[in-house]
Amino acid sequence: MNYIEVLPLDKLPEGSQKVVALGVVKIALFHFNGEITAMANACLHKAGPLALGLVEKKYDGLYVTCPWHGWEYNIKTGSAPPGYHDQQALYEVKVENGKIFVSEKPIVKAKHAEHPEKKLLEDLEKLKYQTTPGSCNVLGISSTNMNGAIPRYSTSEAALEKALEYAKSKYGAATKMIKLRDLEFRHCEGYYSQHQNACTWPCSISEMNPDDGMNEVYRAMILWADVVLFATPIRWGTASSLYFKMVERLNCVQNQITIKDRILIKDKVASLIITGGQDNIQAVAAQMMVFLTDIGFTFPPFSFVGWSRGWSAEDMDRNIQLFAKSTYIDRSVKELVDNTVRLSGLLKQHPSNTFNAPLPKISESPSGMEEEIKKSNSSV
Ligand code: FES
The missing domain is CATH 3.40.50.360 (Flavodoxin domain)
Incomplete structure (x- = not known):
């Protein structure tokens, strides 16, 4: 798996989030509880910018709420809250020499579930x-x-x-x-x-x-x-x-x-x-x-x-x-x-x-x- 350098670590302090470019794809980076995680920035609903959403502890972990209409994603797994089956594309993150690297391809693919x-x-x-x-x-x-x-x-x-x-x-x-x-x-x-x-x-x-x-x-x-x-x-x-x-x-x-x-x-x-x-x-x-x-x-x-x-x-x-x-x-x-x-x-x-x-x-x-x-x- 190739990794691409996206940001110096000091630009993403604990408790913050940011959008970065991975080629043509935009990635939302989160740094919470000492862990850096990454998922596709465009919300599965109508492509709202997840990196601008509020991150809060709820359900079974930390979730970001899309600022457009409120869809929620676990920032560690990219999955929707319990009871929903949507999955946001999740990327692997490595930190080396004070730099953040993100996997070139998602390690978990996005899945848009049926909404009856x-x-x-x-x-x-x-x-x-x-x-x-x-x-x-x-x-x-x-x-x-x-x-x-x-x-x-x-x-x-x-x-x-x-x-x-x-x-x-x-x-x-x-x-x-x-x-x-x-x-x-x-x-x-x-x-x-x-x-x-x-x-x-x-x-x-x-x-x-x-x-x-x-x-x-x-x-x-x-x-x-x-x-x-x-x-x-x-x-x-x-x-x-x-x-x-x-x-x-x-x-x-x-x-x-x-x-x-x-x-x-x-x-x-x-x-x-x-x-x-x-x-x-x-x-x-x-x-x-x-x-x-x-x-x-x-x-x-x-x-x-x-x-x-x-x-x-x-x-x-x-x-x-x-x-x-x-x-x-x-x-x-x-x-x-x-x-x-x-x-x-x-x-x-x-x-x-x-x-x-x-x-x-x-x-x-x-x-x-x-x-x-x-x-x-x-x-x-
Ligand atoms: S675009 Fe994210 S909830 Fe609608």
Whole structure:
């Protein structure tokens, strides 16, 4: 077995860890309890950098936790914790004359074990779309957080229900309503902020917990719907916090464009229902539209219905009465559905296969450009 010198010993004091290069492979070196150990640096999950993980005593030894999504490896054996069968590539280490040497090849090979729970997300991972050329699947997403235990009248949800009923009766649409308040789902935990590849599709939280409520949203919105109607109350001049909680978890959809040049939402049409006692409808609509077009939704002309009564309208009981009786709401919700469903039909006749996403891509990021510049300089 050949050994390659990788680091002077004094650069890896007791209690420290470091990444080193072994040819093209990156190796995580650990120096704990007087012993130096080495394993492949790229986590078996999504290649997170193990050398940056926290090392702690747990289970039956010392384990490093991947800083991306928390997979753990015994730093001495490279194996996953008891109960799991993954094995990280383990290298042999020798110390001679104050220098650390690592075996050229692993002494234990990496093994990626089966993770049965992954099967539960296969439809999302493989993007098994349920839309067809003839489907008219209309999804309503209600983002009011009115407490379901004490049912009350929500203007945004009432308008959404009206819209779905109309889509069903007028267009024979298949309809589905998701009330975000009924789903238990975790907040986005900022994996993207660690590394662009740490924000995965399906969402890494979904992978960790296949029961996470956002999986229902992903399936309905991305795989099933042709049309999505988003309804929100106005809360302090913006959409509801539940709407934003959902939006943050849709970062993984937009990120597929960034890192994989892959658009998940194509030929789907969206419209908005925005209601509040006070105003700011246009600003709320603009903010929602920017995000939703950025993940691929198409909007028809006249793509939102708004309701508000102005700054001084604090008589909210009256707001409900007026809303419920409003002929404007009755008409405009139907016209919104007409515009949205008709545009969906047109898109189905002319699918947008050739549309590109003029968004920043990782291959064009400043570090990607540095590589390009290096290449072009070396060829001059
Ligand atoms: S846990 Fe390591 S990359 Fe996901």
